[in-house]
Amino acid sequence: MTALSFQEKCVSVINGAPRWAVFFLFDLLDDLLCIVFRFLDEVMEGKLESCHCKIPQETTDFAGYEFLSDHKHLSETLYRRRNIFRQAGFLRFAKKLPEITKKIGIVTFLRKFLLPGKMKKVLREVANRWSDCGCKTCVSWTNTDQLNVIVKQPSISHDLLMSNKPVENVIFIHGFLSSSSFWTNTMFKYLPETTAKTNYRFFAVDLLGFGDSPKPRDSQYSLKEHVEMIEKSVILPNNLTSFHVVAHSMGCIVAVALAAKFSNSVKSIALVAPPYFADSKGGASCTALDVIAEKKLWPLTSFFTAMMAWYEHIGRGICLVVCRHHRTWERIIKVVTWRRKLPTAIMELTKHTHQSAWHSMHNVICGGAKLTDNHLETLVHSGVKINVMQGDRDAIVPIGCLWNMKARFPAIEVEVIPGTDHNTVIMSRKEVFVAKLVTLWASDEKKKD
Known part of the structure; x- marks a missing residue:
């Protein structure tokens, strides 16, 4: 038994060695990029952009995660991502970098001789950071302070006006790195604008920071901000006194928070592949990061997720190469x-x-994990019908999240769809999915009657 255990440990060490080596190098690279980006931010914009490589000064005497007690809408994972070099004080040089560059005048030199035409622009506030794309499409949101919302509703006709059928409002919320087109380009053509008893009005939103919605550089993109923007852009302008919610992936966390805030108005919630982590010991945020972005080399989607979630500056570097130059990449892909x-x-x-x-x-997927239980308790107590479905081959959100939610809240209806993954649970069965939604909305109508 002991020999077998020793052998298993050896195999585990051998298999884990490449993974450890890769992420060890990433730890070093991320800290080096912290120094690079701090320097470039001062050159390009005349100021240092804040990052999360160290805990703020006012939090030096914290115990556990209490340093975020006054910032409950932020996630502990922003400051508590493990990094060997950061913990060893490798960034002490970076703290002195602004003073050093000012003394030797290198920043002024670079601004004057390398960016002469941008001197004034560098020193004033602009909508996008220098490492973000500034094309017309990417900054079009500066003309509005509301989310981009796509609305589908019945065409106005005399017969429709005379029908006196009630109108059911449905808000669709997309997931991470997606937009309203996740719904509008796929699901909307299958959705009925009107049925024998009901007229429907559908709202598909681009969440704050995604699609064609505003992307303010000073926003923390907290769960609270996402909910308030939906309220400001959809609920209040359209005077929604009752509505249903449909959400996918990260959007499920936003949907549950939105529904909890308007628990007297929401009629039903349909969640697809929701990231759920019970907060029994107060560590749901860190658990979410460890599970959703586990540090592993394979499959490639998991490797990429871990790299982008754990390493702030590596992620910014990738966005600099890919997102800032998206038009170039699009032309290459087209060719x-x-x-x-x-x-x-x-x-x-x-x-x-x-x-x-x-x-x-961090603030929605990870930080929202510590708030989801309270939101669900509010909804269950209010008698809101909650339906959850997930594919049994989902490699992004573990299927265990579904069963943990069901165990914690037995009143929630769950369904596992065989042979589908994170996206095909919807995309490979659009008509079936829409039929399921219509049945859910209709059952709520019968319940109210």
Whole structure:
């Protein structure tokens, strides 16, 4: 037994060695990039952009996660991501970098001789950071302070006006690195605008920081901000006194928080592949990061998720290469694939900033984990019908999240869809999914009657 145990440990060490080596190098690279980006931020914008490589000064005497007690809408994972070099004080040089560069005048030199035409622009506030794309499409949101919302409703006709059928409102919320087109380009054509008893009005939103919605550089993209923007952009302008919610992936966390805030108005919630982590010991945020972004090399999607979620500056570097130059990449892909128009899924991968993606990942997916239980308790207590479904081959959100939610809240209806993954649970069965939604909405009507 002992020999077998020793052998298993040896195999585990051998298999884990490459993974440890890769992420050890990432720890070093991320800290080096912290210094690089601090220097470039001062050169390009005349100020240092804040990062999360160290805990703020006012939190030096914390115990556990109490240093965030006054910032309950932020996630502990922003400051508590393990990094060997950071813990060893490797960034002490970075703290002195601004003083050093000012003394030797290198920043002024670079601004004057390398960016003469941008001197004034560098020193004033702009909508996007220098490492984000500033094309017309990417900054079009500066003309509004509300989310981009796509509305589908019945065409106004005399017969429709005379029908006196009640109108059911439905809000659709997309997931991480997605947009409203996840619904509008796929599901909307299957949704009935009107049935024998009901007229429907559908709202698909681009969440704050994604799609064509605003991407403010100073936002923390907290769960609270996402909910308030939906309230400001959809609920209040359209005077929604009752509505249903449909959400996918990260959008499920936003949907549950939104529904809990309007528990007297929401009629039903349909959640698809929701990340759920019970907060029994107060560590749901860190658990969420460890599970959703586990440090592993395979499959590649998991490796990429871990790299982007654990390493702030590596992630910013990738966004600098990919998102800032998305038009170049789109042209290259069109030439290689011989396509005039690229699939929406490819286009929306770059319709965000590093700030919006990074903070939404931590403050919504991870930080929202510690709030979801309270939100669900509010909804269950209010008698809101909650239906959850997930594919049994989902490699992004573990199927265990579904069963943990069901164990914690038995009143929630759950369904596992065989042979589907995180996206095909909807995309491979659009008509069936829509039929399920219509049945859910209709059952709520009968319940109210």
